[in-house]
Amino acid sequence: MTRVHNFSAGPAALPLSVLEEIKNELPEYGDSGMSVMEMSHRSPAYQAIIEDAEATLRRVMGIPSNYRVLFLQGGATLQFAGIPMNLMRRGRCGHVVTGNFAKKAWQEAARYGDARVLASSEDTHFDRIPALDAVERACVDDDLDYVYICQNNTIFGTQFHTLPNCGDTPLVADVSSCFLSLPIDVERYGLIYAGAQKNAGAAGVTVVIVRDDLIGQSPANPYCPTYMDYRIQADKGSMYNTPNTFGIYVCGKIFRWIEETGGLVAMEQRNRAKANLLYNLLDNSKLFCGTAQKDSRSIANVTFRTPSKELDAEFIAGAAQRGIANIKGHRVAGGMRASIYNAVTLESVRALAAWMDEFESLHCMGQRSL
Numbered sequence: 312m313t314r315v316h317n318f319s320a321g322p323a324a325l326p327l328s329v330l331e332e333i334k335n336e337l338p339e340y341g342d343s344g345m346s347v348m349e350m351s352h353r354s355p356a357y358q359a360i361i362e363d364a365e366a367t368l369r370r371v372m373g374i375p376s377n378y379r380v381l382f383l384q385g386g387a388t389l390q391f392a393g394i395p396m397n398l399m400r401r402g403r404c405g406h407v408v409t410g411n412f413a414k415k416a417w418q419e420a421a422r423y424g425d426a427r428v429l430a431s432s433e434d435t436h437f438d439r440i441p442a443l444d445a446v447e448r449a450c451v452d453d454d455l456d457y458v459y460i461c462q463n464n465t466i467f468g469t470q471f472h473t474l475p476n477c478g479d480t481p482l483v484a485d486v487s488s489c490f491l492s493l494p495i496d497v498e499r500y501g502l503i504y505a506g507a508q509k510n511a512g513a514a515g516v517t518v519v520i521v522r523d524d525l526i527g528q529s530p531a532n533p534y535c536p537t538y539m540d541y542r543i544q545a546d547k548g549s550m551y552n553t554p555n556t557f558g559i560y561v562c563g564k565i566f567r568w569i570e571e572t573g574g575l576v577a578m579e580q581r582n583r584a585k586a587n588l589l590y591n592l593l594d595n596s597k598l599f600c601g602t603a604q605k606d607s608r609s610i611a612n613v614t615f616r617t618p619s620k621e622l623d624a625e626f627i628a629g630a631a632q633r634g635i636a637n638i639k640g641h642r643v644a645g646g647m648r649a650s651i652y653n654a655v656t657l658e659s660v661r662a663l664a665a666w667m668d669e670f671e672s673l674h675c676m677g678q679r680s681l
Protein backbone atom coordinates (compact mmCIF):
# COMPACT_ATOMS: atom_id res chain seq x y z
CA MET A 312 0.00 0.00 0.00
CA THR A 313 1.31 3.44 -0.94
CA ARG A 314 -0.71 6.29 0.44
CA VAL A 315 0.19 9.69 -0.96
CA HIS A 316 0.41 13.02 0.85
CA ASN A 317 -3.15 14.00 0.00
CA PHE A 318 -3.92 17.73 -0.08
CA SER A 319 -7.33 17.33 -1.71
CA ALA A 320 -9.89 20.06 -0.98
CA GLY A 321 -12.68 17.49 -0.75
CA PRO A 322 -13.47 14.68 -0.72
CA ALA A 323 -10.32 14.80 1.36
CA ALA A 324 -7.87 12.78 3.42
CA LEU A 325 -9.25 10.65 6.25
CA PRO A 326 -7.25 9.22 9.17
CA LEU A 327 -5.76 5.84 8.26
CA SER A 328 -6.72 4.39 11.65
CA VAL A 329 -10.37 5.18 10.93
CA LEU A 330 -10.18 3.64 7.46
CA GLU A 331 -8.67 0.48 8.96
CA GLU A 332 -11.39 0.31 11.59
CA ILE A 333 -14.08 0.66 8.93
CA LYS A 334 -12.35 -2.01 6.83
CA ASN A 335 -12.36 -4.42 9.76
CA GLU A 336 -16.03 -3.80 10.46
CA LEU A 337 -17.10 -3.84 6.82
CA PRO A 338 -18.35 -7.44 6.51
CA GLU A 339 -19.87 -7.57 9.98
CA TYR A 340 -20.64 -4.71 12.32
CA GLY A 341 -20.29 -5.85 15.93
CA ASP A 342 -22.21 -9.09 16.29
CA SER A 343 -25.05 -7.94 14.06
CA GLY A 344 -24.25 -10.56 11.40
CA MET A 345 -24.22 -7.95 8.64
CA SER A 346 -22.48 -4.88 7.27
CA VAL A 347 -23.66 -1.39 8.23
CA MET A 348 -24.50 -1.05 4.52
CA GLU A 349 -26.94 -3.94 4.78
CA MET A 350 -28.77 -2.80 7.88
CA SER A 351 -32.24 -1.34 8.11
CA HIS A 352 -32.05 2.26 9.16
CA ARG A 353 -34.89 1.44 11.55
CA SER A 354 -33.00 -1.38 13.27
CA PRO A 355 -31.84 -1.01 16.88
CA ALA A 356 -28.22 -1.53 15.76
CA TYR A 357 -28.42 1.35 13.32
CA GLN A 358 -30.39 3.53 15.74
CA ALA A 359 -27.46 3.16 18.15
CA ILE A 360 -24.98 4.19 15.42
CA ILE A 361 -26.77 7.43 14.52
CA GLU A 362 -27.52 8.32 18.13
CA ASP A 363 -23.90 7.73 19.08
CA ALA A 364 -22.71 9.87 16.15
CA GLU A 365 -24.92 12.75 17.29
CA ALA A 366 -23.98 12.38 20.96
CA THR A 367 -20.27 12.35 20.12
CA LEU A 368 -20.61 15.44 17.92
CA ARG A 369 -22.51 17.22 20.71
CA ARG A 370 -19.71 16.47 23.17
CA VAL A 371 -16.93 17.41 20.75
CA MET A 372 -18.50 20.75 19.75
CA GLY A 373 -20.31 21.53 23.01
CA ILE A 374 -23.64 21.88 21.20
CA PRO A 375 -26.30 23.29 23.56
CA SER A 376 -29.50 21.27 24.01
CA ASN A 377 -31.67 23.89 22.28
CA TYR A 378 -29.87 23.18 19.01
CA ARG A 379 -30.95 20.32 16.74
CA VAL A 380 -28.47 18.24 14.76
CA LEU A 381 -29.54 16.95 11.34
CA PHE A 382 -27.73 14.55 9.01
CA LEU A 383 -29.00 15.35 5.54
CA GLN A 384 -28.15 14.53 1.92
CA GLY A 385 -27.75 16.75 -1.14
CA GLY A 386 -24.45 18.33 -0.13
CA ALA A 387 -23.84 21.81 1.17
CA THR A 388 -25.36 22.98 -2.12
CA LEU A 389 -28.88 21.84 -1.25
CA GLN A 390 -28.72 23.94 1.91
CA PHE A 391 -28.22 27.06 -0.25
CA ALA A 392 -31.97 26.60 -0.94
CA GLY A 393 -32.91 24.85 2.29
CA ILE A 394 -31.87 27.81 4.41
CA PRO A 395 -34.05 30.47 2.73
CA MET A 396 -36.93 28.03 2.36
CA ASN A 397 -36.90 27.35 6.08
CA LEU A 398 -35.74 30.60 7.64
CA MET A 399 -36.76 33.50 5.36
CA ARG A 400 -40.03 34.27 7.12
CA ARG A 401 -40.21 38.01 6.49
CA GLY A 402 -38.63 37.62 3.07
CA ARG A 403 -35.31 39.36 3.59
CA CYS A 404 -31.78 38.22 4.38
CA GLY A 405 -28.26 39.62 4.12
CA HIS A 406 -25.27 37.87 2.54
CA VAL A 407 -21.53 38.37 2.71
CA VAL A 408 -20.04 37.28 -0.61
CA THR A 409 -16.48 36.05 -0.08
CA GLY A 410 -16.06 33.39 -2.76
CA ASN A 411 -17.66 30.98 -5.18
CA PHE A 412 -19.77 29.04 -2.70
CA ALA A 413 -20.83 32.23 -0.91
CA LYS A 414 -21.92 33.70 -4.24
CA LYS A 415 -23.86 30.60 -5.22
CA ALA A 416 -25.61 30.60 -1.85
CA TRP A 417 -26.60 34.25 -2.32
CA GLN A 418 -27.85 33.61 -5.88
CA GLU A 419 -29.92 30.67 -4.67
CA ALA A 420 -31.38 32.65 -1.75
CA ALA A 421 -32.35 35.44 -4.18
CA ARG A 422 -34.77 33.00 -5.83
CA TYR A 423 -36.79 32.93 -2.61
CA GLY A 424 -36.82 36.55 -1.49
CA ASP A 425 -34.89 39.77 -1.03
CA ALA A 426 -31.33 38.51 -0.54
CA ARG A 427 -29.06 41.52 -0.14
CA VAL A 428 -25.30 41.58 -0.57
CA LEU A 429 -24.09 43.45 2.52
CA ALA A 430 -20.37 43.06 1.84
CA SER A 431 -18.28 41.44 -0.87
CA SER A 432 -14.64 40.90 -1.76
CA GLU A 433 -15.28 40.07 -5.41
CA ASP A 434 -13.60 43.35 -6.48
CA THR A 435 -10.23 41.95 -5.35
CA HIS A 436 -10.85 38.43 -6.63
CA PHE A 437 -11.97 37.18 -3.19
CA ASP A 438 -8.53 37.56 -1.64
CA ARG A 439 -9.87 38.79 1.70
CA ILE A 440 -12.73 38.95 4.18
CA PRO A 441 -14.27 42.41 3.65
CA ALA A 442 -15.03 44.94 6.39
CA LEU A 443 -18.23 43.98 8.19
CA ASP A 444 -19.58 47.33 9.45
CA ALA A 445 -22.30 47.39 6.76
CA VAL A 446 -23.39 43.94 7.96
CA GLU A 447 -23.67 45.15 11.53
CA ARG A 448 -25.62 48.25 10.43
CA ALA A 449 -28.04 46.14 8.38
CA CYS A 450 -28.69 43.94 11.41
CA VAL A 451 -29.97 47.01 13.21
CA ASP A 452 -31.80 48.74 10.33
CA ASP A 453 -33.01 46.21 7.78
CA ASP A 454 -35.29 43.72 9.56
CA LEU A 455 -33.35 40.74 8.26
CA ASP A 456 -34.38 37.15 8.87
CA TYR A 457 -30.72 36.20 9.04
CA VAL A 458 -27.19 37.08 7.93
CA TYR A 459 -25.33 34.48 5.87
CA ILE A 460 -21.57 33.98 5.73
CA CYS A 461 -19.25 31.32 4.33
CA GLN A 462 -16.79 31.08 7.20
CA ASN A 463 -13.93 29.43 5.34
CA ASN A 464 -13.57 29.98 1.62
CA THR A 465 -12.22 26.70 0.34
CA ILE A 466 -11.30 27.88 -3.15
CA PHE A 467 -9.65 31.20 -2.27
CA GLY A 468 -8.05 30.27 1.05
CA THR A 469 -9.65 32.95 3.23
CA GLN A 470 -11.36 32.59 6.59
CA PHE A 471 -13.34 34.76 8.99
CA HIS A 472 -11.25 35.21 12.12
CA THR A 473 -13.92 37.31 13.84
CA LEU A 474 -17.65 37.02 13.32
CA PRO A 475 -19.90 39.98 12.59
CA ASN A 476 -21.81 41.19 15.62
CA CYS A 477 -25.37 40.55 14.48
CA GLY A 478 -27.25 41.33 17.69
CA ASP A 479 -30.52 39.41 17.64
CA THR A 480 -30.33 38.68 13.91
CA PRO A 481 -29.45 34.99 13.51
CA LEU A 482 -26.08 34.31 11.93
CA VAL A 483 -26.06 31.45 9.39
CA ALA A 484 -22.68 30.00 8.42
CA ASP A 485 -21.45 27.54 5.84
CA VAL A 486 -18.57 25.98 7.78
CA SER A 487 -17.99 23.08 5.34
CA SER A 488 -14.23 23.48 5.15
CA CYS A 489 -13.54 24.60 8.74
CA PHE A 490 -15.97 22.27 10.50
CA LEU A 491 -14.31 20.56 13.47
CA SER A 492 -10.97 22.19 12.70
CA LEU A 493 -11.15 24.54 15.70
CA PRO A 494 -13.46 25.17 18.65
CA ILE A 495 -16.45 27.37 17.87
CA ASP A 496 -19.10 28.90 20.07
CA VAL A 497 -22.27 27.37 18.62
CA GLU A 498 -24.42 29.90 20.47
CA ARG A 499 -23.07 32.71 18.29
CA TYR A 500 -24.99 31.17 15.37
CA GLY A 501 -28.58 30.50 14.44
CA LEU A 502 -27.55 27.78 12.02
CA ILE A 503 -24.28 26.22 10.91
CA TYR A 504 -23.87 23.52 8.35
CA ALA A 505 -21.12 21.54 6.69
CA GLY A 506 -20.70 18.99 3.94
CA ALA A 507 -18.89 16.04 5.52
CA GLN A 508 -16.34 15.45 2.79
CA LYS A 509 -13.89 18.15 3.91
CA ASN A 510 -13.29 17.36 7.57
CA ALA A 511 -15.98 15.05 8.88
CA GLY A 512 -16.17 11.96 6.71
CA ALA A 513 -17.09 10.79 3.23
CA ALA A 514 -19.17 12.70 0.68
CA GLY A 515 -22.93 12.36 0.91
CA VAL A 516 -23.74 13.71 4.39
CA THR A 517 -24.39 17.32 5.34
CA VAL A 518 -24.53 18.16 9.02
CA VAL A 519 -26.96 20.98 9.89
CA ILE A 520 -26.96 22.40 13.43
CA VAL A 521 -29.88 24.74 13.96
CA ARG A 522 -31.36 26.59 16.92
CA ASP A 523 -34.70 25.02 17.70
CA ASP A 524 -36.76 28.22 17.86
CA LEU A 525 -35.71 29.20 14.31
CA ILE A 526 -37.33 26.22 12.66
CA GLY A 527 -40.75 26.96 14.09
CA GLN A 528 -43.63 24.63 13.34
CA SER A 529 -43.35 24.83 9.56
CA PRO A 530 -40.86 26.13 7.01
CA ALA A 531 -41.05 29.74 5.81
CA ASN A 532 -41.83 28.65 2.26
CA PRO A 533 -44.96 26.54 1.74
CA TYR A 534 -43.37 24.83 -1.28
CA CYS A 535 -40.37 23.64 0.71
CA PRO A 536 -40.00 19.92 -0.08
CA THR A 537 -40.93 17.77 2.89
CA TYR A 538 -37.43 16.33 2.85
CA MET A 539 -35.95 19.80 3.35
CA ASP A 540 -38.34 20.79 6.15
CA TYR A 541 -35.96 21.16 9.10
CA ARG A 542 -38.80 20.71 11.62
CA ILE A 543 -39.79 17.37 10.12
CA GLN A 544 -36.18 16.19 9.85
CA ALA A 545 -35.52 17.25 13.45
CA ASP A 546 -38.62 15.51 14.77
CA LYS A 547 -37.87 12.36 12.76
CA GLY A 548 -34.23 12.16 13.86
CA SER A 549 -32.97 12.76 10.26
CA MET A 550 -35.01 9.73 9.19
CA TYR A 551 -37.94 11.17 7.31
CA ASN A 552 -36.71 8.79 4.62
CA THR A 553 -33.66 6.52 4.35
CA PRO A 554 -30.64 8.59 5.39
CA ASN A 555 -27.09 8.03 4.15
CA THR A 556 -26.65 5.23 6.66
CA PHE A 557 -23.06 4.34 5.81
CA GLY A 558 -21.98 7.97 5.53
CA ILE A 559 -23.37 8.82 8.98
CA TYR A 560 -21.56 5.79 10.40
CA VAL A 561 -18.29 7.12 8.91
CA CYS A 562 -18.98 10.58 10.40
CA GLY A 563 -19.49 8.96 13.80
CA LYS A 564 -16.07 7.31 13.50
CA ILE A 565 -14.43 10.64 12.65
CA PHE A 566 -16.18 12.43 15.52
CA ARG A 567 -14.83 9.77 17.89
CA TRP A 568 -11.33 10.01 16.37
CA ILE A 569 -11.39 13.77 17.04
CA GLU A 570 -12.52 13.21 20.61
CA GLU A 571 -9.86 10.56 21.24
CA THR A 572 -7.02 12.58 19.72
CA GLY A 573 -7.57 15.65 21.89
CA GLY A 574 -10.77 17.29 20.68
CA LEU A 575 -11.11 20.59 18.89
CA VAL A 576 -8.43 22.37 20.93
CA ALA A 577 -5.86 19.84 19.73
CA MET A 578 -7.22 20.00 16.16
CA GLU A 579 -6.75 23.78 16.14
CA GLN A 580 -3.19 23.54 17.50
CA ARG A 581 -2.19 21.01 14.86
CA ASN A 582 -3.94 22.90 12.08
CA ARG A 583 -2.26 26.17 13.07
CA ALA A 584 1.14 24.49 13.20
CA LYS A 585 0.63 23.13 9.67
CA ALA A 586 -0.67 26.45 8.34
CA ASN A 587 2.14 28.44 9.99
CA LEU A 588 4.75 26.18 8.44
CA LEU A 589 3.43 26.94 4.97
CA TYR A 590 2.68 30.63 5.52
CA ASN A 591 6.15 31.25 7.00
CA LEU A 592 7.66 29.60 3.98
CA LEU A 593 5.53 31.71 1.64
CA ASP A 594 6.41 34.94 3.46
CA ASN A 595 10.12 34.20 3.11
CA SER A 596 10.03 32.91 -0.44
CA LYS A 597 11.44 34.67 -3.49
CA LEU A 598 9.44 32.45 -5.81
CA PHE A 599 6.12 31.55 -4.21
CA CYS A 600 3.54 34.01 -2.96
CA GLY A 601 0.40 33.50 -0.95
CA THR A 602 -2.77 34.70 -2.68
CA ALA A 603 -4.91 35.60 0.37
CA GLN A 604 -4.34 38.82 2.29
CA LYS A 605 -2.51 38.11 5.52
CA ASP A 606 -5.27 38.99 7.97
CA SER A 607 -7.76 36.81 6.08
CA ARG A 608 -5.67 33.66 5.68
CA SER A 609 -7.32 30.29 6.14
CA ILE A 610 -5.89 27.62 8.41
CA ALA A 611 -7.60 24.96 6.26
CA ASN A 612 -6.78 25.87 2.65
CA VAL A 613 -3.46 27.51 1.81
CA THR A 614 -3.49 29.13 -1.64
CA PHE A 615 -0.30 30.25 -3.40
CA ARG A 616 1.37 30.60 -6.76
CA THR A 617 4.64 31.17 -8.58
CA PRO A 618 5.15 34.06 -11.02
CA SER A 619 3.94 31.99 -14.01
CA LYS A 620 1.45 29.33 -15.05
CA GLU A 621 4.28 27.29 -16.55
CA LEU A 622 6.17 27.19 -13.26
CA ASP A 623 2.95 26.34 -11.40
CA ALA A 624 2.44 23.38 -13.73
CA GLU A 625 6.05 22.27 -13.32
CA PHE A 626 5.75 22.50 -9.53
CA ILE A 627 2.51 20.48 -9.51
CA ALA A 628 3.96 17.79 -11.81
CA GLY A 629 7.10 17.49 -9.67
CA ALA A 630 4.95 17.23 -6.56
CA ALA A 631 3.04 14.31 -8.03
CA GLN A 632 6.35 12.51 -8.66
CA ARG A 633 7.12 12.93 -4.96
CA GLY A 634 3.81 11.52 -3.78
CA ILE A 635 2.29 14.94 -3.10
CA ALA A 636 -1.20 14.83 -4.57
CA ASN A 637 -4.02 17.28 -5.28
CA ILE A 638 -2.24 20.59 -4.87
CA LYS A 639 -3.50 22.15 -8.09
CA GLY A 640 -5.65 25.19 -7.33
CA HIS A 641 -9.37 25.24 -8.16
CA ARG A 642 -10.03 26.10 -11.81
CA VAL A 643 -11.51 29.51 -10.95
CA ALA A 644 -8.49 30.49 -8.80
CA GLY A 645 -5.52 28.88 -10.57
CA GLY A 646 -2.13 28.43 -8.88
CA MET A 647 -1.82 25.94 -6.06
CA ARG A 648 -3.88 25.05 -3.04
CA ALA A 649 -2.89 22.85 -0.14
CA SER A 650 -5.90 21.74 1.89
CA ILE A 651 -4.58 20.81 5.30
CA TYR A 652 -7.64 19.44 7.07
CA ASN A 653 -7.52 17.52 10.36
CA ALA A 654 -6.41 14.22 8.82
CA VAL A 655 -3.50 15.76 6.87
CA THR A 656 -0.41 15.13 8.99
CA LEU A 657 2.39 17.54 9.83
CA GLU A 658 4.65 15.02 8.09
CA SER A 659 2.70 15.50 4.84
CA VAL A 660 2.95 19.27 5.18
CA ARG A 661 6.71 18.95 5.79
CA ALA A 662 7.00 16.90 2.59
CA LEU A 663 5.25 19.67 0.66
CA ALA A 664 7.41 22.35 2.30
CA ALA A 665 10.56 20.40 1.43
CA TRP A 666 9.49 20.23 -2.22
CA MET A 667 8.74 23.96 -2.21
CA ASP A 668 12.23 24.69 -0.82
CA GLU A 669 13.84 22.37 -3.34
CA PHE A 670 11.86 23.83 -6.24
CA GLU A 671 12.76 27.35 -5.20
CA SER A 672 16.46 26.64 -4.93
CA LEU A 673 16.49 24.79 -8.28
CA HIS A 674 14.69 27.63 -9.96
CA CYS A 675 16.67 30.47 -8.37
CA MET A 676 20.00 28.78 -9.19
CA GLY A 677 18.80 28.41 -12.77
CA GLN A 678 18.05 32.11 -12.93
CA ARG A 679 21.45 33.07 -11.58
CA SER A 680 23.28 31.08 -14.25
CA LEU A 681 21.36 32.79 -17.07
Ligand SMILES: *Cc1c(COP(=O)(O)O)cnc(C)c1O
Nearest residue numbers: 386387388412465485487488506
Ligand atom coordinates in the same frame (compact mmCIF):
# COMPACT_ATOMS: atom_id res chain seq x y z
C1 LIG B 1 -17.22 22.02 -0.79
C2 LIG B 1 -18.01 23.19 -0.35
C3 LIG B 1 -19.34 23.39 -0.74
C4 LIG B 1 -20.04 22.50 -1.72
O1 LIG B 1 -20.30 21.27 -1.15
P1 LIG B 1 -21.15 20.17 -1.91
O2 LIG B 1 -21.23 19.11 -0.87
O3 LIG B 1 -20.38 19.78 -3.12
O4 LIG B 1 -22.48 20.74 -2.24
C5 LIG B 1 -20.00 24.49 -0.24
N1 LIG B 1 -19.40 25.34 0.61
C6 LIG B 1 -18.13 25.19 1.00
C7 LIG B 1 -17.50 26.18 1.92
C8 LIG B 1 -17.39 24.11 0.53
O5 LIG B 1 -16.11 23.95 0.92
